[in-house]
Amino acid sequence: MPDSSNNDVVEYRAFTLDDIPAAHALSASVKWRHRADDWRLAARLGSGFAAVDQHGQLVGTALAFEFGAQAATLGMFIVSPEHQRRGIGRGLLDRLIAKLGSRMLLIHASNEGKPLCEARGFTRIDTIHQHQGAAFQPPLVSLPPGERLRPIGAKDTPRLAGLASRASGLDRTALMPALLDVASGIALDRDGELIGFALFRRFGDGHVIGPVIAPESPDQSRAKALISYWLALNAGMFVRVDTPLRYGLSSWLEGLGLPLVDTIEQMALNGPPSADATLTQFALTSQALW
Known part of the structure; x- marks a missing residue:
């Protein structure tokens, strides 16, 4: 054509x-x-x-x-x-x-691409902060009573897909097995029930932490514990985290040594997605996959 x-x-x-x-x-x-x-x-x-x-x-x-x-x-x-x-x-x-x-369409638009997206009817739903770096010192983050981090098991995949689907408002049934083929994962467990998780995988010349999914807490301690776990295991490696502005993790990430290097607009057409208000996706899988 x-x-x-x-x-x-x-x-x-x-x-x-x-x-x-x-x-x-x-x-x-x-x-x-x-x-x-x-x-x-x-x-x-x-x-x-x-x-x-x-x-x-x-x-x-x-x-x-x-x-x-x-x-x-x-x-x-x-x-x-x-x-x-x-x-x-x-x-x-x-x-x-x-x-x-x-279909409901979701895109992350740069400053250069935003006018074209707006002309096609996309509207802004959030701003994404891209943090990355290699010199970080993660703190020990306490979890609420009864909650702990544990390795992800082979039988967890359907539950992970369900949590990811609810938190994003998108059907993650097919995506999650593909991600687990190339990523490592840590689960957030409450009295034997899987309630959140974070994946860690190679990307570019470093690694990316995402998605990070957990119930919200006043101090975002669950998301911070999941992210800190991967940072502590990979001190000195180049790591990237893309987080929505509205969840308030940017200052904390900068304090760990992951500076803000870029911002990008999260936009939707025929949307936005209908996510479960009891779960939050604190970090993106990627800007292409959300």
């Missing part, structure tokens, strides 16, 4: 596994930390479009990740620096919106 702008001809087609090497190079050109393995995970979980120029070179990508029949997240949006401001991002977004129909 060709398009033209500024004497350039751009074709849009389905993104394939064969595009991963070029997509990895494209993400590096805009200073994303993604590995080829991160792209492979995204391509395994989602589908979308590639934009190629008249020479067949990949100049743009955009993927969608469907969660049940009612919702999807959008991510892996990149346009090469040499081809920006030529309508390619608009072409990619419009094709994803058309492909997904009336």
Whole structure:
């Protein structure tokens, strides 16, 4: 499906596994930390479009990740620096919106991408703070009586998917097994009942903690205990945590030595998602997957 702008001809087609090497190079050109393995995970979980120029070179990508029949997240949006401001991002977004129909759509938009999302009807629902660093000293965080951290077991997967679905408002039934293939997990247990968890996995040139899901508490102690667990085990490693502004963890993360390095707008179309008010997702799985 060709398009033209500024004497350039751009074709849009389905993104394939064969595009991963070029997509990895494209993400590096805009200073994303993604590995080829991160792209492979995204391509395994989602589908979308590639934009190629008249020479067949990949100049743009955009993927969608469907969660049940009612919702999807959008991510892996990149346009090469040499081809920006030529309508390619608009072409990619419009094709994803058309492909997904009336689903509730969720996206994390940069300052540059926000006007385009607003023009397509997306509205802001929160701001995400991206924290990352390697020099941290996590404190020991006390949990309420009867609660403890324990390893995640093989039989926990359905319960983890249920908690993740309730906390996000998205169907995480298919996502959770795929994440557990590439992540380690710690569970929050209350008198034998699994009530929260946090995953830790390789990402880019370091690791990411997320999702982090737990019941809220006045001092956010449960979320802090889950995050501190992984930081204590991985002192000196490069770690990233993406947390919604409204949950108030940013100052605490900065105090641990994970500085705020970026902010991004969380936006929804035909939304927002209907999450369970008794559970909170304190940290994202990723900006593409939420």
